[in-house]
Amino acid sequence: METYLYKAKDVLKNKVVRGEIETESEEQVKRFLADKYLYPLSIRKKTALNSDVGDIAFFQKPIKMADITFFCKQFAAMVQAGISVGRSLEICAEQASHKTLKKHIMNLHEEVNRGKTLSEAAADEKIFPDLLVSMIECGEASGNLDVVLNQVVDHFDIQLGTTRKLKKALTYPALVLVVVGIVVFVMMVKVIPNFVAMFQDADIELPLPTQIVIALSNFFAANWLGIIIFTALLAVLGFNIKKIPGGRKTVDQLSLKLPLFGPLNKKTMSALFAKTLSMLVASGLPMLQAMEIIKKVLNNAIAEDELDDAIELLKHGNTLHEALRGSQIYPPIMYSMISIGEETGALDEMLVKIGNYFNDEVQTTIDSLMVLIEPILTIFIAFIVGGIMLAVILPTFTAAAAMM
Incomplete structure (x- = not known):
């Protein structure tokens, strides 16, 4: 199979279109174009020289959850309006601004036109979440694709809202810590050595805090390049630690035990578990299959x-609340509410209530974190920078006392 790039004129719409197709020969490309009432202007094999730079993985803009959610919103609105799946995908592809996502939507359109179901085509593209693919499959089976898509969009919107709020809460302290680190590094390498020379000329006994700061300054000044390289390697390791065998489990375990953030992560996963399971159960998906999907959603x-x-x-043969009992993530209140839902036969409704409860808890916890972070950062900065400045100033008082 070869990939061919084509340029053709759309006879019906009187416009020039470009695209690519994977097939066995140029003749098959011509037949493909003829079936779509496209008159070929040029056909050539795709090579590294004539490929779009955007096709190279390194240059591709990553597809974010927000991009997929926006596509789902557009697609759901058109399906709900009575437009066919094929035509809806074609319109979404035309309006997509993300080049990589646009190609995937075009692939969806072509595969659906060839007879595949939307869920099968979406699964083949490998970019859509398992949750979305499974919900589309349920929607196709029940004939309620538009309803299911709207449920997924609402679910993704809640997730995105929580993620954005958490990122907003963490961005400020992260930037402040980076700036403080750079300032302290510069002070240790460039500023403190000037004071050291002055103290040596004064020939006075230095207080212990000053001696500690001078020792640190000497170490930083002698090893500044090594410290920069080590910090860079540490940052790279931090971003890729989940790819190391055992690293993912260690990080995920730590994320559940961190002060402040551990309880937040548990509440977030509890809300996500309940909301996702309620949606999957309500759509008619078997419990075991739903649990397999949730494994990937929780990440x-x-x-x-x-x-x-x-x-x-x-x-x-155990019930759901029995199967989850003893978890280090989900709190006892979840088991109790799930048990009531199972006894009354309204598990999906109870899971919605559980999801809403924990989602409210997550929002409250994030708000509390945002309130706490600023004073904690202020105290930390005062301790670090103030401690260094105090260590520099103390010898001045010692010298003044010696002169009196």
Whole structure:
């Protein structure tokens, strides 16, 4: 199979279109164009020289969850308006501003036109979340694709809102810590050595804090290049630690035990678990299949292990609340509410209530964090920078006392 680039004139719409197709020969490309009432202007094999730079993975703009959510909103609105799936995908592809996502939507359109179901085509593209693919499959089976898509959009919107709020809360302290680190580094390498020379000329006994700062300054000045390289390597390791065997589990375990952020992560996963499961159960998906999807949605190694254990218990006839009992992530109140939902036969409704409860808890916790972060940062900066300045000033008082 070869990939061919084509330029053709759309006879019906009287416009020039460009695209690419994977097929066995140039003749098949011509037949493909003829079927679509396209008159070929040029056809050539795709090579590294004539490929778009955007096709190279390094230059591709990553597809974010916000991009997929926006596409789902557009697509759901058109399907709900009675437009066919094929035509809706074509319109979404024309309006998409993200080049990579546009190509994937065009692929969806072509595969659906060839007879594949939308869920099968979406699964083949590998960019859409498993949750979205499964919900589309349920919508196709029940004939309520527009309703299911709107449910998914609402679910993604809540997720995005929480993620953005959390990022906003963490961006400020992260920037402040980086700036403070740079300032302290410069002071240690460039500023403190000037004071050291002055103290040596004064021939006075230096206080302990000053001696500590001078020792640190000497170390920084002698090893500044190594410190920069080590910090850079540490940053690279931090961004890629989940790719190291065992690293993902360690980080995920730590994320559940951190002060302030540990409880927040648990509440976030509890809300996501309940909201996702309620949507999947309400759409008619079997419980075991729904739990498999949630494993990927939560994206946490500890949660995955716990859900694997829960799935095994479900297979042996246990109820959901029994299967989840003893989790280090989900609190006892969740088991109690799930138990009530199972007894009353309204599990999906109870899961919605659980999801709303924990989502409110997450929002409250984030608001509390945003209030706490600023004074904590102020105290930290005062301790670090103020401590260095005090250590520099103390010898001045010692010298003044010696002269009196």
